[in-house]
Amino acid sequence: MCRAGQEPGPHDADHDKNDKTPHAAFAALLEDSVEELYENAPCGYLSTLMDGTIAKINTTLLDWLGLEGEAVVGRMRFADLLTVGGKLYHETHFAPLLRMQGEISGVALEIKEVDGGRIPVLVSSVVKHGSSGEPQLIRTTVFDARERRAYEQELLRARKAAEQARKEAEADRTRLQDALAVLQQSLLPSVLAPVPGMEAAAHYRTASPDRLGGDFYDLFPINADRFAFFLGDVCGKGPQAAAVTSLTRYTLRAAAVHDPDPVSALTTLNQVLHERYTGDDPRYCTTIFGTLDPDPTTGQVTVRLASGGHPPALVLRGNGKAEFLPTPGGLLVGVLPAAAFSATTTVLDPGDTLVLYTDGLTEARTSGDRTALYGEEALLEFAAGHAGRPARHVIQAFTGLLDGFGDGLDDDTALLALGVPARTPRTEAPA
Amino acid sequence: MDIERRNNVTVTGNPRGRTVVLAHGFGCDQNMWRLTVPALADDYRVVLFDYVGSGRSDLSAFSEDRYASLDGYAQDVAEVCEALDLRDAVFVGHSVSAMIGVLAAGMAPERLGALVMVAPSPRYIDDEGYRGGFSAEDIDELLVSLESNYLGWSAAMAPVIMGNADRPELGEELKNSFCATDPDMARVFARTTFLSDSRDDLKAVTVPTLILECTQDVIAPREVGAFVHQTIPGSKLVTLDATGHCPHLSAPEATNEAITDFLARLR
Amino acid sequence: MNPLKTTTRHAPTGPVLEISGDLDYTTVGELRALVTALTLQPGQRLVLDLTGLEFCDSSGITAMIIAHNHAQAAHADIALAAVPDHTLRVLRLVGLDRIFPLHPDSDAATQP
Known part of the structure; x- marks a missing residue:
């Protein structure tokens, strides 16, 4: 370090002969x-x-x-x-x-x-x-700041390019979601066929807008006096699952025309799915398929249904009680070449409602831990609270239940309610 | 729609006094008036606001179509006046806002009863027999520089503010004031401002009008002040001994005195 | 969430695959790969020991079906050992309890 010559010492004195301090000497050297x-x-x-x-x-x-x-x-x-x-x-x-x-x-x-x-x-x-x-x-x-500006402009260009890419990605995403929504709609009936003497209502909720769901349902006439319905859940999600859903839906509708017996319809579906998907890429579904035979004179509706691995249907009775309609032993549809399906029958009196659901409802998480699930017991209790109400009201109540699960809903959920209106129309309390 | 929230409307001053609306110009917001408000607050009810796209306005209300003409900004003024149900208020506009005030007074004559135009310019670009102070090329360059350089324009002030240890509250205020403008919306405002030609609108002004100009203003030269004065019938021109385009900031005392003097003589 | 862990050992009846942890959409791929790579002789029995299985969703059920198909293709058998209650409930619901022989533990499952 140069001491800048503030304190002339013996060393500096030598330079005084030349009449220059070190400071000045450096200055002269630099011609500055x-x-x-x-x-x-x-x-x-x-x-x-x-x-x-x-x-x-x-x-x-x-x-x-x-x-x-x-x-x-x-x-x-x-x-x-x-x-x-x-x-x-x-x-x-x-x-x-x-x-x-x-x-x-x-x-x-x-x-x-x-x-x-x-x-x-x-x-x-x-x-x-x-x-x-x-x-x-x-x-x-x-x-x-020319260099700096060039650098800034490079940054700006990069930022604009990134913004453009983001916009395009967003547009692509929107387009894809629109396409998915259309496909999703094609897997569900646009309207439920009107059944004389009955009221029907349905609800479908996807867990994620990005992923095609695998739940499905339908209600359609077989002839003037008989109607068929089904509701089910294809394993997995995404386009492959949607393809299975589509195949399942059309197979069941065709099978029902050919032979409306529920076990027979599920057996046909099982053959089709098993033949199409086998080995290392098995595709299967759980389904309840049933027929409705309304009796115009009594107002009663006879329900025949069969289940393949699906959670049991609920019946909400007009007297305020709710019960499951067990179909034990019905196997997943599409797993084995020859599968057993169990059938059951019930009669809906005026005031009764049959409710079908997928396991998105019973498997909804009720706490952060995924081992605490809503379950069938809680569902039965909830259903009893709405027994005797019209189908539309029941679907509303179940929809509210789903809302309450919030993030606990991991899976898609489909709901289908088929009710026989009570004979003496009750006055509904305002919601 | 909640206009007061949309335009970040602030009402202050003497609630029984005549209402004075202070309108900021391009690239600024209502904080530009912080040295003016204290001079008015004792005797007047003071209304401040931000145009949509500026300051703390609701940026989601911005529409490029609406704000592509000064009428869109004048509509903001008319809507603020209506929301507050103003009658016979005095409109004080800086720079381009002076012209926006002229348009707003035409839209809502019962609401605005007098104008104060601070460093106004009805047209920035030179024209035959008219000197606006800028060539068409100048304005093109300005718009291109706004287009390509929003890094510098919007972010340049932040380090400056940080160093102001003596009056930190000033720094905070200015940071908000100078940096809050969304660059995309500022570009629209700049294009609308500097390509506008409102010379013909001046003739329609019928209310008492005060024009304030500076001796040295590179944005609105004195020829422009003279033009505005000649074109608005019965207007009053005051030349402030101030440099720059913002006399309310560079010479607040003289500016405030001219405004309060004008206000006191109204009716 | 628990990671999936698997151990393969060989009993006189054939391979025993011990599966512990969570079997779900994110982990099922590993098990599928492992199961389909297993070599089975005709008449052998593939045992899936589920003692340590903490969670199993429909993806896990699919893996079991793949194992079933794999064994069948090799003319071998398949059995499940020590199925936890939560998974047993699902197996019953979908009717698979009638397809897979169930054993209380792997010792019982590996009896000739």
């Missing part, structure tokens, strides 16, 4: 001076009056501008050196801030070269105050 440094510093220097009139400007800055000192000093203001955007920014931001704070630093502006070129610069200014504190002049340094 304060004046030289000001004029040719690697940045622009500028001093202005408080109104911006240029009082002093260094050679570096004049060279950048391509101007002579006489044309600038006393004739131009700092803002005159700037592009229009810079002028505007100077007037509305730079000058007011400088006035209030007494300094401002690192502001990105552009200066105009005399031949029309533009140089991006970073500008810092301080206000010099007189002895009594009044502002006297503004000192400004101007740094060449």
Whole structure:
């Protein structure tokens, strides 16, 4: 470190013969001076009056501008050196801030070269105050920011490209979701066929809009007096599951026309699925298929149904009780070449409602732990609370139950309610 | 729609006084008036707001179509006046807002009874027999620079503010004031502002009007102040001994005095 | 969530696959790969020992069906040992309790 010669010592005394301090010696060696440094510093220097009139400007800055000192000093203001955007920014931001704070630093502006070129610069200014504190002049340094600007523009380009890519990805995603929604709709009936003397209602909830669900249901006439319904759940999700769902739906409808016996319909479906998907990529589903035979004279409806591995149907009786309709031993549909399906029969009296559901409902998580599931017991109790109400009301109540699970719903859920309206219409209490 | 929330409307001052609406210009927001409000608050009810797309307005209400013309901004003013049910208020507009005020007074004549135009310009670009201060090329360059350089324009002030240790509250206020504008919406406002030509609208002004201009203003030169003064019948022109385009910030005392003097003489 | 762990050992009756942890959509791929790579001789019995199985969803059921199909293709048998209650409930629901022989533990399952 150079000691700058403030304390002449014996060592320095030797140099006094040459009439030079070490400081001066270095200065001479570098042929530098304060004046030289000001004029040719690697940045622009500028001093202005408080109104911006240029009082002093260094050679570096004049060279950048391509101007002579006489044309600038006393004739131009700092803002005159700037592009229009810079002028505007100077007037509305730079000058007011400088006035209030007494300094401002690192502001990105552009200066105009005399031949029309533009140089991006970073500008810092301080206000010099007189002895009594009044502002006297503004000192400004101007740094060449061409490299930096090029880098910023690179960043900007990258940012714009990223924004564009994000927009396109979002548009693609929307398109895909729209397509998925259309496909999903095609797996469900647009309307439930009206059944004389009955009321039907359904609800379908996908756990995720991105993934095609595997639940399905339908209600359709077989002939003038008989109707068929089914509801089920294909294993897995996504396009492969949707393909199985589609095959399942149309197979069941065709099978029902051929032979409406529930066990026979499920057996046909089992053969079709097993033949189509086997070995290392088994595809199967759980299904309840049934027929409805309304008796116009009694108002009763005879239900015959069979289940293949599906959770038992619920019957909500008009007397306020609810029960499961057990179908034990019915095997998953499509797993084995010859499968057993169990059938059962019940009669719906006026006021009774049959409810089919998929296991999204019974397997809903009731706590953060996935071992605590809603379960059949709780479902039966809930159902009893709505026994005797019309099908539409029951579906509303079950929909509300699903809402209450929130994030606990991991799977799609389908609901189908088939009710025989009570003979003496009850007055529904307002919801 | 909640207009007061949409335009971030602030009502302050003397609730029994005549209402004065202060409207900011391009690239700013209502904080631009912080040195003006104290001079008015004792005697006047002061209404401040941000145009949609500026400051703390509801950016979701922005529509490129609506704000592609000054009428869209004037509609903001008319709607704010209606929401507050203003009658015979005085509109103080800075820069382009002075022209927006002229349009708003035409839309809702019963609501605005006087105008104060601070550094107004009805057209920024030079034209035959008219000097606006900018060439068409200047404005093109300005719009291109706004288009390509929103890094610098919106983010440049942040480090400046950080260093202001003496009056940190000022820094905070300014950071909000200067950096809050959404760059995309600012581009629309800039295009609308600098390509506008409202010279013909000036003739329609019938209310008492005060024009404030600065001796040195690179955005609105004195020729423009003279033009506005000549074109608006019966207007009053005051030339402030101030430099720059924001006399309410660079020479607040003189600006406030001119405004309060004008207000005191109204009726 | 518990990671899936598997151990394969060989009893006189054939391979015993011990499965512990969670068997769900995210882990089922490992088990499928493991099961389909097992070599089975005709007449052997593949035993799936589920003692440590903590969770099993429909993906797990699919894996068991794959194992069933794999054994059948090799003219071998399949049996389940120590099925936890939660999985037994599902097997009953879907009728698979009638397809898979069930044993209380792997010792019983590996009796010739």
